[in-house]
Amino acid sequence: xxxxxxxxxxxxxxxxxxxxxxxxxxxxxxxxxxxxxxxxxxxxxxxxxxxxxxxxxxxxxxxxxxxxxxxxxxxxxxxxxxxxxxxxxxxxxxxxxxxxxxxxxxxxxxxxxxxxxxxxxxxxxxxxxxxxxxxxxxxxxxxxxxxxxxxxxxxxxxxxxxxxxxxxxxxxxxxxxxxxxxxxxxxxxxxxxxxxxxxxxxxxxxxxxxxxxxxxxxxxxxxxxxxxxxxxxxxxxxxxxxxxxxxxxxxxxxxxxxxxxxxxxxxxxxxxxxxxxxxxxxxxxxxxxxxxxxxxxxxxxxxxxxxxxxxxxxxxxxxxxxxxxxxxxxxxxxxxxxxxxxxxxxxxxxxxxxxxxxxxxxxxxxxxxxxxxxxxxxxxxxxxxxxxxxxxxxxxxxxxxxxxxxxxxxxxxxxxxxxxxxxxxxxxxxxxxxxxxxxxxxxxxxxxxxxxxxxxxxxxxxxxxxxxxxxxxxxxxxxxxxxxxxxxxxxxxxxxxxxxxxxxxxxxxxxxxxxxxxxxxxxxxxxxxx
Amino acid sequence: xxxxxxxxxxxxxxxxxxxxxxxxxxxxxxxxxxxxxxxxxxxxxxxxxxxxxxxxxxxxxxxxxxxxxxxxxxxxxxxxxxxxxxxxxxxxxxxxxxxxxxxxxxxxxxxxxxxxxxxxxxxxxxxxxxxxxxxxxxxxxxxxxxxxxxxxxxxxxxxxxxxxxxxxxxxxxxxxxxxxxxxxxxxxxxxxxxxxxxxxxxxxxxxxxxxxxxxxxxxxxxxxxxxxxxxxxxxxxxxxxxxxxxxxxxxxxxxxxxxxxxxxxxxxxxxxxxxx
Numbered sequence: 001x002x003x004x005x006x007x008x009x010x011x012x013x014x015x016x017x018x019x020x021x022x023x024x025x026x027x028x029x030x031x032x033x034x035x036x037x038x039x040x041x042x043x044x045x046x047x048x049x050x051x052x053x054x055x056x057x058x059x060x061x062x063x064x065x066x067x068x069x070x071x072x073x074x075x076x077x078x079x080x081x082x083x084x085x086x087x088x089x090x091x092x093x094x095x096x097x098x099x100x101x102x103x104x105x106x107x108x109x110x111x112x113x114x115x116x117x118x119x120x121x122x123x124x125x126x127x128x129x130x131x132x133x134x135x136x137x138x139x140x141x142x143x144x145x146x147x148x149x150x151x152x153x154x155x156x157x158x159x160x161x162x163x164x165x166x167x168x169x170x171x172x173x174x175x176x177x178x179x180x181x182x183x184x185x186x187x188x189x190x191x192x193x194x195x196x197x198x199x200x201x202x203x204x205x206x207x208x209x210x211x212x213x214x215x216x217x218x219x220x221x222x223x224x225x226x227x228x229x230x231x232x233x234x235x236x237x238x239x240x241x242x243x244x245x246x247x248x249x250x251x252x253x254x255x256x257x258x259x260x261x262x263x264x265x266x267x268x269x270x271x272x273x274x275x276x277x278x279x280x281x282x283x284x285x286x287x288x289x290x291x292x293x294x295x296x297x298x299x300x301x302x303x304x305x306x307x308x309x310x311x312x313x314x315x316x317x318x319x320x321x322x323x324x325x326x327x328x329x330x331x332x333x334x335x336x337x338x339x340x341x342x343x344x345x346x347x348x349x350x351x352x353x354x355x356x357x358x359x360x361x362x363x364x365x366x367x368x369x370x371x372x373x374x375x376x377x378x379x380x381x382x383x384x385x386x387x388x389x390x391x392x393x394x395x396x397x398x399x400x401x402x403x404x405x406x407x408x409x410x411x412x413x414x415x416x417x418x419x420x421x422x423x424x425x426x427x428x429x430x431x432x433x434x435x436x437x438x439x440x441x442x443x444x445x446x447x448x449x450x451x452x453x454x455x456x457x458x459x460x461x462x463x464x465x466x467x468x469x470x471x472x473x474x475x476x477x478x479x480x481x482x483x484x485x486x487x488x489x490x491x492x493x494x495x496x497x498x499x500x501x502x503x504x505x506x507x508x509x510x511x512x513x514x515x516x517x518x519x520x521x522x523x524x525x526x527x528x529x530x
Numbered sequence: 531x532x533x534x535x536x537x538x539x540x541x542x543x544x545x546x547x548x549x550x551x552x553x554x555x556x557x558x559x560x561x562x563x564x565x566x567x568x569x570x571x572x573x574x575x576x577x578x579x580x581x582x583x584x585x586x587x588x589x590x591x592x593x594x595x596x597x598x599x600x601x602x603x604x605x606x607x608x609x610x611x612x613x614x615x616x617x618x619x620x621x622x623x624x625x626x627x628x629x630x631x632x633x634x635x636x637x638x639x640x641x642x643x644x645x646x647x648x649x650x651x652x653x654x655x656x657x658x659x660x661x662x663x664x665x666x667x668x669x670x671x672x673x674x675x676x677x678x679x680x681x682x683x684x685x686x687x688x689x690x691x692x693x694x695x696x697x698x699x700x701x702x703x704x705x706x707x708x709x710x711x712x713x714x715x716x717x718x719x720x721x722x723x724x725x726x727x728x729x730x731x732x733x734x735x736x737x738x739x740x741x742x743x744x745x746x747x748x749x750x751x752x753x754x755x756x757x758x759x760x761x762x763x764x765x766x767x768x769x770x771x772x773x774x775x776x777x778x779x780x781x782x783x784x785x786x787x788x789x790x791x792x793x794x795x796x797x798x799x800x801x802x803x804x805x806x
Contacts, residue, residue: 049531119660126564129556296531300538307541310548324574325660492674494572519576523569525562 036065046292058291072261074287075294076279079265084159088152089260090298092176094305095145096253099183100246102138105130110190112238114231117192118325125322137309139319142184146340149180157371157392160380161266165277167372169259172252174369179249185338186241189234195428197229197326198335200237202345204229209353228328269380321526323428332427333418334408342406343399349411417501417514420469420483424462424499425518430526432462433497438522441487441495448483470501478503478512493522568667571660575668578661582649585718585725591672594715596641596783601625602672626666630655643780690795692767692787694760698796706801709794716798719782726782727774729805737805738762745772762799766790 013022032039037060038046045052052058062068079085109124109131111117124131153173156162162170189200207223210216225232264279272278288294323332337345347356367374375388382389404410424433440458448470451463466483474481481503490496500515579591586598593600605611607621615637617624630650636642649655650662657665690696710716719725720738731737739758745751746761753772755761764771767787770779790798 047535115659122567126560126567129560130552132559132563133552293531296534296538300534300541303538303541303545307544307548310545310552314548314552325658490576491572491668491671493569494576494671496576517577517580519573521569521572523565524573525566525569 036061036068037063046295049292052289058289062290068290070257070261071290072264074282074289075265076267076282077286077288078267078271079279080288080294084155084161084268085265086151086155087301088148088155090301091148092145092152092180093253093257094302095141095148096249098141098309099138099145102134102141103242105134106138107242112190112235114192114234114326117190117234118322121191121193121322133310133313136313136317136319138187140313140317141309142187146180146184149177150340153177154392154396158382158389159266160269160385162372163378163380164372164376166259166263166266169256169263170372171369172256172259174365175252176249176256178365179245179252181340183241183245183249185341186237186245188338189229189237190241191322192234192326194323194326194330194332195320195335196323197328198332199337201229202335202337203341206344206348206353206357209357211354229326230328266380269382274381274384275378321430333422334412334426334428336407336428339403342404343402344406346402346405346407346410349405415514416472416478417503417512419472420466420501421499421514421516423469424466425516432465433499433518434520434524434526436462438495438520438524441497441520443487443489443495446485446487448485466499474503477506479506480504490519495520571664571667572671574661575664575666575671578657578665579668582657583665585723586644586646588715588718589711591669594718594783595789596785597644597715597718598642598646599640601669602676604676607673607676622666622670625669626662629657629665629669630662641785689788690767690790690792694755694764696792698759698763698792698799701796701798701800703797703800703804706797706799709798710801714786714789714794714798727777729802731806739803740806742803758803759799762802763795766795766798 010022010026013025016022017025028039031043035043038057042053042057044050046058059073062071062073106124109128110120124135156170156173185200185203189196204220204223208216208220210219221227223233223236224230225236263277264282266277267279336342344357344361347360350356377385377388379385423431425431436458440456442455442459444455446454446459446463448463448467451460451467454460454463463485466485470481470483481501484498484500484502486496486498486500488496488498496517496519498515498517500513502511502513504511579587580589583591586594587601588594588598591600591602593603600606603611605614609621612619612621612624619627628646630648631653632648632655633646636645647655649657649665651658690698710721716729720727720729727738728735729738731740735741742758742761746753746755746758751772753761753764753768755764767790769782769784769786773779
């Protein structure tokens with residue numbers, strides 16, 4: 001008797017049936033196990049759009065397998081078209097998964113410490129193959145995800161799909177919207193450059209306003225880990241971004257999707273009688289089976305989206321270029337919150353921080369969450385919901401206006417001389433001077449007023465823009481406004497460019513001056529956003 | 531459905547194509563980013579130098595005699611300075627180390643009584659590591675020009691000496707200003723910072739020109755000047771003759787009598803008298 005016996009069942013099969021038949025059986029067995037119920041012939045049938053067999057083996061993976069156990073085996077033909085879903089829920093899911101995968105790639109090269117985070121970013125961009133591509137993809141998909149999730153909510157409102165029995169589905173959706181926004185926002189801080197620090201500081205400053213003061217101060221300490229952002233704040237935002245929020249999102253998504261399938265995709269409002277919900281009763285002739293039609297479409301969507309996203313990230317879209325290292329002592333001119341929080345920044349400009357920064361956004365969030373429990377009108381038809389739909393349109397318009405008010409174009413009081421210099425030398429992006437061809441910046445001292453005498457078109461253009469913004473300075477109670485641009489040879493391949501604005505205050509006749517210098521290296525390469 | 535499968539395959543091929551193109555260019559892209567980053571480090575370094583180093587080392591790193599040595603100088607880049615002080619490491623290490631940790635003890639045989647402060651955060655200074663690196667990149671970028679012979683600019687002509695009664699040629703205030711901001715480095719301590727008495731008018735205090743007119747007649751004056759011009763001349767070439775309250779002896783370099791020509795001194799005085 002041997003100490004142990006090596007037993008390979010397939011060899012027995014080979015002995016019994018011959019090599020070819022045994023391997024074929026094994027292949028069928030493996031495919032059936034992997035697909036949780038489809039043998040190779042079934043798979044081929046799905047891909048060829050053959051009619052299903054009886055019994056329909058294509059239903060088995062939904063019953064047996066994990067991945068499809070929540071996916072319905074068939075959909076109603078009325079919800080299969082582009083309308084009424086616009087595929088927005090599916091897209092949100094796609095982007096969520098995409099963010100997790102690209103995020104893992106980025107996590108590998110990142111340490112959440114102010115000492116090295118910025119250096120990690122430089123390393124990611126300069127020394128990690130596909131580092132920049134992955135960063136661009138992660139950012140691009142994050143922006144798109146915010147858009148898609150918001151549109152998804154809007155669509156659900158417009159088609160009245162939040163109404164009974166789907167109230168709770170809506171509520172979990174609002175939680176997912178919140179998770180998406182905060183996920184995107186918390187990711188802002190991680191590169192630890194000036195944009196990160198100040199965009200997030202603006203957002204986080206709101207919690208400081210929570211009354212009474214002792215609460216606000218302590219909540220602020222909890223969020224930032226210190227009175228100002230530093231090592232603790234960065235670590236907290238990192239953990240929020242990579243652990244807490246994704247976990248919350250995945251849980252909320254599980255509930256949300258379960259509820260969607262449990263109640264069935266809601267039919268278009270005109271597709272059923274008022275007060276009835278017939279989504280789960282799908283007549284035989286209205287059924288669209290997941291296999292083959294929907295799975296094929298979803299696979300093609302995935303391939304198509306990936307191709308578009310990768311091509312866009314490689315050739316069209318760049319995540320915002322790294323700004324200088326985060327510096328709590330220098331607030332860049334024109335810092336804004338991320339665009340999807342501009343409405344909040346706009347509200348803060350209206351008035352009191354507590355009312356406009358906390359009470360009203362809080363009430364709005366509460367109303368959004370409870371909407372289906374408060375608005376219980378039975379009809380989902382557009383014609384019966386004129387008031388609700390009009391209010392929604394007003395709400396969207398208000399958000400757009402508030403977002404505009406959140407931008408630096410609205411009610412930001414900076415001195416016009418700084419604005420004039422910032423026109424050429426902005427503090428939040430490269431701007432025209434840095435991205436001008438280096439060689440065209442000829443040494444010399446140039447007056448903005450005499451822009452047409454500059455030696456080349458680049459300088460003429462820059463000085464002309466300078467001259468144009470200087471007229472704003474002129475109108476602000478200042479006379480004799482003059483702008484000078486001095487370009488000096490500073491070092492090998494390095495130029496020093498000084499923009500100086502001088503004026504006379506009309507009120508008291510005193511002289512004023514503002515100047516700012518920048519050093520530009522031949523290889524600085526601001527033009528390409530690198 | 532066939533159309534969708536075809537489209538999906540086409541998309542997959544496009545994706546592969548994009549990835550191949552990206553892959554082929556990836557080395558280039560990384561090199562380009564690195565080059566741009568290094569260039570921007572020099573830009574950052576230039577601005578840090580302006581804010582932190584210029585007061586002692588001069589706007590172009592040419593040094594200020596008696597305050598801080600030239601770093602835009604051939605001997606730093608050709609290795610002779612490192613050899614002289616017995617430093618065995620590389621120049622980038624030396625520059626970075628000195629910026630970060632400062633110079634607690636001046637090198638033997640030099641005339642720099644002030645110690646260089648520490649700048650690196652690790653040594654208690656204000657600058658982060660990446661800022662120290664940027665400064666070092668800026669300093670090292672002087673190599674070409676320093677080795678090309680552009681050493682510290684020293685005013686030419688016979689020196690003016692310390693005799694207060696010497697007759698000076700007519701002064702040119704404009705040239706005096708550029709001397710004070712450029713090669714002589716006066717501006718570092720008297721205009722940009724308050725290491726020495728401020729020249730410009732500030733608060734109720736008039737500028738140096740007006741102060742000079744009454745100072746030599748004031749009680750407690752310990753010098754020998756008999757006019758505003760002489761008082762300024764004395765303050766430049768014999769800084770310890772009369773000390774302003776709050777400032778120590780020997781704070782100002784004692785060698786301007788040898789460094790200035792008569793014309794330089796006249797121009798400087800003309801400029802200072804114009805600051806009222």
